[in-house]
């Protein structure tokens with residue numbers, strides 16, 4: 001099929017953002033079953049998505065404001081309220 | 086000023102949580118602190134609009150979320166990236182028949198090991214910064230910040246089809262960049 005890999009890579013990307021139609025799913029599945037290049041691309045895109053999700057959800061779990069940051073923020077709030085009131 | 090509308094109390098009770106939220110989306114401590122400060126001040130100024138239907142924390146997260154999206158949009162636009170024209174890099178990855186010019190390789194590394202690697206984060210950030218403006222904005226909002234597609238479309242004033250085109254381009258360029266600068270590079274010391 002013409003433009004097969006280009007189109008498959010688009011479907012692989014789209015599948016991360018929207019549900020594919022039945023026809024699109026079949027077409028992608030069929031192409032991936034015959035094309036190791038697109039299989040790799042599909043897996044690479046999924047891996048990138050997974051890493052970004054892990055980074056967002058797990059990586060900063062233990063992060064806290066330092067005492068210095070807390071102080072700076074309290075001071076900034078004071079300064080601002082003084083200038084308004 | 087009673088306890089519930091005092092930004093100092095918000096800072097003590099929700100500061101760490103909000104800071105973590107900002108850090109996990111911006112990956113930059115100074116910037117996360119700035120966003121937190123702006124959020125507390127905006128919350129304090131707009132407290133009259135807080136109807137109390139949600140918790141203070143949820144309300145503050147809502148403010149912070151908008152500040153982050155605004156920041157990404159304006160900051161990247163302000164950079165005046167040299168590549169103002171949104172080229173279509175995907176066409177360079179395929180030949181006239183739509184087959185790959187250069188075969189994508191299988192990536193053997195485990196996502197669990199990569200996400201916590203500072204070195205990998207740096208490489209990823211470098212690759213994202215190389216994207217043209219629009220691709221970079223939508224990719225950051227969608228895949229780094231994790232906003233849903235309607236929110237990204239609304240923020241950037243684009244159709245969902247345009248969003249899919251931009252994300253496809255961004256992801257294929259990133260895939261290629263990470264492949265070159267990380268996965269095929271071998272050692273990461």
Ligand SMILES: [Zn+2]
Nearest residue numbers: 004005035038
């Ligand atoms: Zn293919």
